[in-house]
Amino acid sequence: MSPADDGTLRKLAGTLSGVARTLQAEPDVETTVSAIVKVALDYVAGAEYAGIALVERGRIHTVAPTGEIVRAIDKLQYDLREGPCVDAIAEHQTYRVGNVGRERRWPSFGPAAARNGIHSLLSYRLFVSDRTLGALNFYSSRVDAFDQRTEDDGTLFATHAAIALIGAQREAQLSLAIDNRDIISTAKGILMERHDIDAAEAFRILVEASQSANLKLHQTAAWFVENRGQG
Template identity: 70%
Template sequence: MGTRLDDDFKGLATTLSAVARSLQAEPDLGATLRAIVKAAVEYVPNAEHAGISLVEQGRIRTVEPTSPVVETVDQLQYDLREGPCVDAIAEHETLRVGDVGTEPRWPSFGPAAAAHGLHSLLSYRLFVTDRTLGALNFYSSRIDAFDDRTEAEGQLFAAHAAIALVGAQREAQLGVALENRDLIGIAKGILMERHGIDSAAAFRMLVEASQTANMKLHQVAAWLVETRGQD
C-alpha cells in the first residue's frame, strides 16, 4: 500500500510540476487562462468542463470557458447570486456538490444548472496571500463525479494555477505601464518641440491638461500623439 501511495504521490508531483512549467511559459494573460482550463480538464478526473470566474473591480465574469454551457451556468450563478463558485469566492473555501439539482443551499441555481445537464460541480477559490483572484470551476454531467481524493488533488492544481495567474496579471500590468510611459515620453517630446520648452515644463502641461479634461495622464498623451500633425 505504501509503495502505491508513494508512486501516486510521485506521479501527482510530476504532473503538477509539468503543469506549473507550462503555465509559466504562456506569453500573456489570455494564453495563461486558456492553458489553465485546458490542463484542468485533462488533469482532474471526471471533469468534463472547466472555467475561471475572474474577480475584477468587484464584479465576476467567466473567462476562457471550455464549453458554452460553462458560461451559461456561470452567468446563472452571477445573476442569482448563488452557487458554488460565488460561495467559493465569498466564503474563501472549496465547494463541492454531487447533485446540484437537489442541493438546498442553492434552491434557484441548482435546478437551473441541472436543467442544463450539469450535476456535479467543484469550485476552488483562486488566491495568493489574502488576495482573491476568482475561482477555478469544474463541471460534470455525472452525479457524484468528484470524490475526496479528486478534491484534494484539484486543490493542489488550483494553487499552481493561482500563482501562474497572478504572475500573468502582473506582467500584463507591467506591459501597460511601460506602454503608457512610452506614450507620455513621446507626448512630452511633441510639446517640447512645439513650444520650445524643457521636459519638466512639458510634463506640467500634460498634467494640467489631464486635470482640466478629467482624463488620465496616459489618455491625454495618447490623444496628443494620435492628433499630432493635424493642427
C-alpha cells in the same frame, strides 16, 4: 505509506511540475487563463467542462470556458447570487457538489443547473496571500462525478494555477505601466520640441490637458501623439 500511494504521489508531483512549467511559459493573462483551463480539464478526473470566474474591478465574469454550458451555468450563479462558484469566492472555501439539484444551500441555482444538464460541480477559490483572483470551476453531467481524492488533487493544481495567474497579471500591469510611461515621454518630447520648453513644463501641459478633458494622463498623451499636437 504503501508503494502504490508513493507512486501516485510521485506521479502527481511530476504532473504538477509540468503544469507549472507550462503555465509559466504563457506570455499574457488571456493565454495563461486559457492554458490553465485546458490543462485543468485534462488533469481533473471526472470533469467534462471547465472555466475560470475572474474577479476584476469588483465584478465576476467567466473567461476561457470550454463550452457554452459553462457560461450558462456561471450566469445563473451571478444572476441568482448563489452557487459553488460565487460562494468559493465569497467564503474562501472549496465546494464539491455531487447532486446540485438536491442541494439545499442553493435552492434557486441547484434546480436550474440540473435542468441545464449539470449535476456535479467542483469550485476552487484562486488566491495568493489574502487576494482573491477568482474561482477555478469544473462541471459534469454525471451525479457524484468528483470524489475526495479528486478534490484534494485539484487543490494542488488550483494553487499552481493561482501563482501562474497572479504572475501573468503582474507582468501585464508592468508592461502597461512601461507602455504608458513611454507614450507620456513621447508626448512630452513633442511638446518640448514644438514649443521650446523644458520637460517639467511639457508635463504640466499634459496634466492640465488631462484634467480639462477628464482623461487619464496616458490617454491624453496617446491622443496627443496620435494627432501630433494638432488642435
